[in-house]
Amino acid sequence: MEALTPFYEVNEALVAMGAEKLNLCMQCGMCAGSCPWRIVDGPFNIRRLIRMAQLGVEGYESDDILYGCTTCNKCVLKCPRGVTIIDIVRAMRAMIAETGAIPGVLRTATGSVHSNGNPWSEPREKRTAWMEGLDVPTFGEGVEYFLFICCTSAYDARGQDIARAMVKLMSRAGISFGVIGEEENCCSESVRKIGDEELFMKMAEKNIGLYKEKGVKKIIATSPHCYYTLTKEYPEIGGDFEVIHYTQLLAGLLSEGRLELSSAFGEKVTYHDPCYLGRHSDIYDEPRALISAVTDGNLVEMKRSRHESLCCGAGGGRLWMETKPEWRFSDLRIHEACETGATVLATACPYCMSMLEDSRKTVNREDDIRIMDISELVLEAL
C-alpha cells in the first residue's frame, strides 16, 4: 500500500462525500468482530478499512477489500460511537468510482443500469417477459397500488416465479394494483452502494418523475432493497410515496381477516431475515406472522436470526462479484437452515433467493431443503 495523497485531503473528501462520522471511530474493533467476514476468515476487515480511510491510504490489495462489505448493517448496530460505517464504505467507493477504477463486473452492472434500466445486461423490452400467460393489470387512474417488481424478479428465471406469485396473490386478495411495465427502471440501491453516486441520482430522479407522471401514491415493494431505497433515500430527493413491503401488506390483510388460508402448508419452515428487511428496515415480525399462519405454527428459528441473522452475501454489489467457495456466507446459511430440521428455507428477497438457491446446489443439500419466497408459501396455502 502506498500513500498517494496527503491524508487530510482524502479524509476531508470522504467526509464531504457522506462519511461524516469517519473521525468518531476509535478503532475498538467491535465492527470487525461482528462482521460475517470474520466467520469465514476472509481477507476483509472493516476496522482496517476505516483506518485506511482515516489515514488517507488509497491503495488496497484486492477487490475483496474495498468491495468486500455487503452493507449488511450488522456492524452499524454494534458500533459504540454511532459511526455510520456503510456511509464510509460508500464514500470510499464513490471516490474510486470517480476515477473509473471500479471492478469490471460492477462496471458492467452499472453500465447496464445506465443503458437498459436494469443491472442484468438485458434489453428493456424483456422487462415484462415474466408476465407471459398472466393477466397483469397496468397501473393507471383509480388504481391504488403500483406493484414494483424488482429487476432481479423481472429477469432472473427463479426470481420471475416470485413476480408471478405476487400477481396471483394480489389478485386473489382483491388488491387494487397495477404495474407500469417496460418504462420501469432499477431502483438503483446497489448502484449507490457500488459507489456510482451520479448514476444513482440520475436513476432516482428519473424514477420519481415517472411515478409522479403516472399518478403513483402507494408502492408495493417486492424486494427489501427497493423498499429501503424508496423509503430512506428517495424522500431526500423529492420522492414521497407511501411504500410498503409485500410482507407487511399481506400480514395486515391476514390480521384483518381479508386473507383467508384454506390449507396449512404441511412442512417445517425456517426463515432467513434479509438484511435490508430486518436490520435496515426493522421488519422482523410480519414475515414470521405469515409463515406461522401458513404452517400452523411450524416455524423454527436458526441459531442466527432477526438482528443477528447471517447475511447471504449479495448486498453492496457482491451479487455480481465472484466469491471464493470458502468465503460464501450463503453456503453457511444453508447448513444452518438444515440443522433446524426444516425442509423449507423461506425468505422475502430476490437477492437472498438467488444466493441461497446457488448455495443449496454447491453444498449438495438439494435433497434436504427447498428455498421458497414467502409469497410462494402464502400462495400455496390460499
Ligand code: SF4
Ligand atoms: S465499532 Fe465503531 S468505533 Fe469501533 S472500530 Fe468499528 S467503526 Fe470504529
Ligand code: SF4
Ligand atoms: S455492513 Fe456487514 S459486511 Fe459490511 S462491514 Fe459491516 S458487518 Fe461487515
